[in-house]
Amino acid sequence: xxxxxxxxxxxxxxxxxxxxxxxxxxxxxxxxxxxxxxxxxxxxxxxxxxxxxxxxxxxxxxxxxxxxxxxxxxxxxxxxxxxxxxxxxxxxxxxxxxxxxxxxxxxxxxxxxxxxxxxxxxxxxxxxxxxxxxxxxxxxxxxxxxxxxxxxxxxxxxxxxxxxxxxxxxxxxxxxxxxxxxxxxxxxxxxxxxxxxxxxxxxxxxxxxxxxxxxxxxxxxxxxxxxxxxxxxxxxxxxxxxxxxxxxxxxxxxxxxxxxxxxxxxxxxxxxxxxxxxxxxxxxxxxxxxxxxxxxxxxxxxxxxxxxxxxxxxxxxxxxxxxxxxxxxxxxxxxxxxxxxxxxxxxxxxxxxxxxxxxxxxxxxxxxxxxxxxxxxxxxxx
Numbered sequence: 509x510x511x512x513x514x515x516x517x518x519x520x521x522x523x524x525x526x527x528x529x530x531x532x533x534x535x536x537x538x539x540x541x542x543x544x545x546x547x548x549x550x551x552x553x554x555x556x557x558x559x560x561x562x563x564x565x566x567x568x569x570x571x572x573x574x575x576x577x578x579x580x581x582x583x584x585x586x587x588x589x590x591x592x593x594x595x596x597x598x599x600x601x602x603x604x605x606x607x608x609x610x611x612x613x614x615x616x617x618x619x620x621x622x623x624x625x626x627x628x629x630x631x632x633x634x635x636x637x638x639x640x641x642x643x644x645x646x647x648x649x650x651x652x653x654x655x656x657x658x659x660x661x662x663x664x665x666x667x668x669x670x671x672x673x674x675x676x677x678x679x680x681x682x683x684x685x686x687x688x689x690x691x692x693x694x695x696x697x698x699x700x701x702x703x704x705x706x707x708x709x710x711x712x713x714x715x716x717x718x719x720x721x722x723x724x725x726x727x728x729x730x731x732x733x734x735x736x737x738x739x740x741x742x743x744x745x746x747x748x749x750x751x752x753x754x755x756x757x758x759x760x761x762x763x764x765x766x767x768x769x770x771x772x773x774x775x776x777x778x779x780x781x782x783x784x785x786x787x788x789x790x791x792x793x794x795x796x797x798x799x800x801x802x803x804x805x806x807x808x809x810x811x812x813x814x815x816x817x818x819x820x821x822x823x824x825x826x827x828x829x830x831x832x833x834x835x836x837x838x839x840x841x842x843x844x845x846x847x848x849x850x851x852x853x854x855x856x857x858x859x860x861x862x863x864x865x866x867x868x869x870x871x872x873x874x875x876x877x878x879x880x881x882x883x884x885x886x887x888x889x890x
Contacts, residue, residue, distance in 0.1 A: 512720050524698050524736060533697045534736050537690045538744040542751035545683050549755040549762075552675045563627035567595035567607030579638045585631050608632060676765040677850065680752065681824050684846040685817060687744040687781065692788050692816040694740035695733055696809045699792035702729045704805035722881040726874060730793055737785035745781060749774070773849045776859060780849070783866045784842045788816065790873040797880050815839060820846075835861035838869060867881025 524530045566585050569592040580587050588595070588604055595607040599619065605628035606619035617632050619625030624815060648654070752767040769777070792809055799805035820843025828834070830844040835858040845862055 513724040513728045513777060516720070516725055519733050520698075520729055520732030521735065522701055523701075527698075527701065530698050530701065530736065531674070533694045534740050534745065538687075538740055538747050541683060541690065542747050542754070543743055544686055545748065545751035546755055547681060548679050548682065548783060549675070549759045550633070552679070552761050553759045554611045563605045563624045563677050564631055565604045566628055566632060566694060567598060567604045569595055569607060570610040575642060576635075580635050583631055583634050583638070583663055585628075585635060594771055606632065608610055673763045676767055679755065680769075680850040681847050682821075682842075683748045683752065684777070684850065685820050685824075687741060687748060688784060688820065688842060688846075689813065690744045691741045691781065691785055692813050693735045695737045695785070696806070696812065698736050699729075699733045699789065700796045700799075700802055700805040700809065702733065703793055703796040704799040705802045707799075708801045710720060723878050726754075726793070726877050726881055730790055730877075733789040734786050734792060737789050738782055741781035741785050742778070745774075745777060769850065770852065773852060773854065775848065777849050779859065780833050780842055780845050782863070783863055786870055787838065787866050788812070790870045790877075794873045794877050794880075797877055804811045819843065823847075830855065830858055832858060832861055835859075836865040838865065841865065 524534075563775065564584050564586050566580075567588045569590065572580075572587070572589070577587070588598070590598070592609050595604065598604045599607055602624075605624040606617055608618045608619060615636065617629050619629065704718060721834075749768070752814070756762045756765070756767040763863050793811065795812065796805035799808055814840055819840045823840055823843055824847060828844065830841075830848050834844055835841045841858075841862045844856060848858070
């Protein structure tokens with residue numbers, strides 16, 4: 509029996525690796541993940557920096573020293589000098605984002621409650637803090653006072669854990685969500701070709717004339733699709749790690765963060781990927797086995813792609829926490845476990861529950877498929 513099942517597995521793998529579409533689904537789709545990860549990182553970087561640079565047009569209704577000019581340039585402020593009346597007119601016409609007036613040593617930031625004024629005001633405050641520090645340092649030096657002991661009487665350090673960096677957590681979790689989607693897409697085509705495709709070509713009927721049990725045929729096909737999915741999952745994981753390392757070194761938003769997961773987390777991530785690959789392969793074969801044509805099977809499998817992705821995405825967005833009960837829920841449990849893994853919060857009991865749930869579902873699904881294949885009405889209905 510084992511030899512017959514292995515022969516079916518070899519046959520399916522041989523056909524799969526000869527099929528350009530199967531190879532494309534298996535190998536090319538994972539390469540989209542680094543593009544998505546780096547693209548999301550670039551977008552976050554733009555949102556944190558781009559908005560600030562978009563609202564940097566500030567008017568000054570007084571003459572500035574060369575020191576002040578140097579400070580505003582270093583901060584990124586585009587300064588415009590004019591009278592208060594003309595600056596107000598420019599502000600009303602949205603030529604500048606805010607403006608500053610001066611009366612003695614009192615400076616006033618003027619504008620409204622729009623985002624432009626809010627952002628530009630923060631830049632102006634940075635300018636005043638820098639200029640005030642310069643004036644204080646100069647004054648202390650002129651009076652022979654050590655400015656270091658006065659101005660740096662207290663110090664502030666930043667020590668931010670990886671889990672506290674919103675961008676790092678967000679991009680890592682979504683990277684794993686895209687791994688789930690890549691595995692799902694990878695499983696749909698070979699599962700469709702191995703079942704509905706063979707039925708449509710008439711080769712399945714020929715296969716059943718051989719002295720091979722339906723159980724051997726199904727398990728052989730199931731394992732071949734699972735291997736395809738696992739290859740996609742492993743390749744996706746490797747490319748995700750590479751993309752995270754590139755992003756960590758490329759973008760400032762990940763400063764003081766470590767996107768690289770520890771070895772134990774990567775091992776458990778691989779366990780989740782393999783478990784999901786087996787589950788989705790079984791489901792795809794079960795659904796496509798009920799279809800009479802390749803096109804019909806593809807239409808039936810399309811919702812599976814969304815079902816595999818959206819529960820996890822929604823769970824992450826509304827911050828659902830993993831527990832033992834949710835670890836038994838298919839599709840949702842994999843994403844929740846991925847979220848825990850990225851936060852280095854591994855619960856062995858939840859992982860065992862996920863594996864048990866996956867094993868039971870796969871066993872039930874395979875039993876249903878084998879029963880289908882024992883029915884000629886299911887196999888050859890057109």
